[in-house]
Amino acid sequence: MPDTSLLSGLIASRQRGASQKMPLTLRGRVVLPMHGPALDGGWVRIVGSRIIAVGRRRPDGPVIDLGDSILLPGLVNPHCHLEFSSISTPLPPEPPGGLAGWIPAVMQARFAETSNPAAAIAAGLHESAAAGVTLIGEIATAPPTLAYPTHGVPRLRLYRECLGLSSHRGALSLKQLRRSLDRVPPHVSAGISPHAAYSVHAGLARQLLRLAAARHLPVAVHLAESREEHELLAHDTGPFRTLLERLGAWPSPPPRLLSTADWISLGCRAPRAAFIHATHLDEAALARLSRHRDRAAVIVCPRTAALISGQLAPLQALRRAGVRVAIGTDGRGSAPDLSPRHEAAVVVDRGLVSPDEAVAMITTDAAWAIASESTAGQLAAGRRADLAVLRPSSWSADPAADVLCPTTEVVATLRGGRLIHAAAGSPF
Ligand SMILES: [Zn+2]
Secondary structure, eight states, rough: OOOHHHHHHHHHHHHHHTTTSSSSSOOEEOOOOOSOOOOOOOEEEEETTEEEEEEEESSSHHHHEOSSSSEEOOEEEEOGGGTTTTTTSSOOOOTTTTHHHHHHHHHHHHHTOOHHHHHHHHHHHOOOOTEEEEEEEEEOOOOOOSSSSSSOOOOOEEEEEEEEEHHHHHHHHHHHHHHHHHOOOEEEEEEEEEETTTTTHHHHHHHHHHHHHHHHEEEEEESSHHHHHHHHHHHSOOOHHHHHHHHOOOOOOOOOOHHHHHHHHHTTTTSSSEEOOOOOOOOHHHHHHHHTTEEEEEEEOHHHHHHHHHHHOOOHHHHHTTEEEEOOOOTTTTTTOOOOOEEEEEEEETTTTTTHHHHHHHTHHHHHTTTTTTTTSSSOOOSSSOOEEESSSSSSOOOHHHHTTOOOOEEEEEEEEEEEEEOOSOOO
């Protein structure tokens, strides 16, 4: 049984800011450091906000034994839109279906009179903490005056979104982006998100990538999300063209749009480029991703892809091509919750990856995809003490499978050694 009195006393004093120098050693039935094998009977020792050691067997000094639990790095959700976190169930696409049918539904939600982005973002951050998440790659569309909470919730990499099909709209968006990049709050990492291949004209794309390269910022782009996107990029026709005209966003003369493969080459001028969804990749795009795999990652959101496209990204082809793949949740406009574990379970259930690979896709690979691999995704000495404590209801021979099991509970989430979530009735 865990020593609950000692643990809660220690945690409470750490929350108050006292005793930060006092080592806190947490032991679980299994520790998954994610840079080596699982440690049966492993432990993690924390001083202040950092991990100072990870090991197995009996450590020196007092130990908090968390009993039948798994300790692993705080989960990383590399792609989210927190502003939709108050949507209770995913929005079904309207006719004609697919992405061109879903966008009007989500725009209606965004501009609804009752929409309160600040409250939705706060709710999404707390939901994420309860899901074991300590770092989120967030696409930020709200004005920079809307401040994200930065304490007591997961860390953020804020990708400021930019889009425009006309030169006027693009110039305005770029100006706002520059202003918001100059106001990135402390404790938040920055990034740039050229929104999507169908919403950013070629000239704006080049300006954004020049800016990302000059400021050493990672980028995130929605890419190859639907068949209709291919049709628009190749021929300026199809349901997307109809939608953009209806929204008054399709300029005359028509904008020059980049192909999927060209977006990959251009995106990789940034120090790290995350291509989101990549459900409909052609051979040229796959080859381009492979060529740039030292800085390109694909982030898939399986439940969103199933809702919007009725199919998943070609995970096995991507992995054969050596491309790093991470798993994100997307926003609650298209996903039923913000749990990376629940997303990862989908690809394991479909037999596309092993549980080990899937857990890497929501920890180490997800951290890499958003250029945070030096600080997140692993439990190791010198790293931030960001971790999740899980308690499976039953145990298999594979702890990674137990991490993803839907009945496994997130007992606690620690960020920098401090609790940002504790389940009711848990020793925390
Ligand atoms: Zn998205």
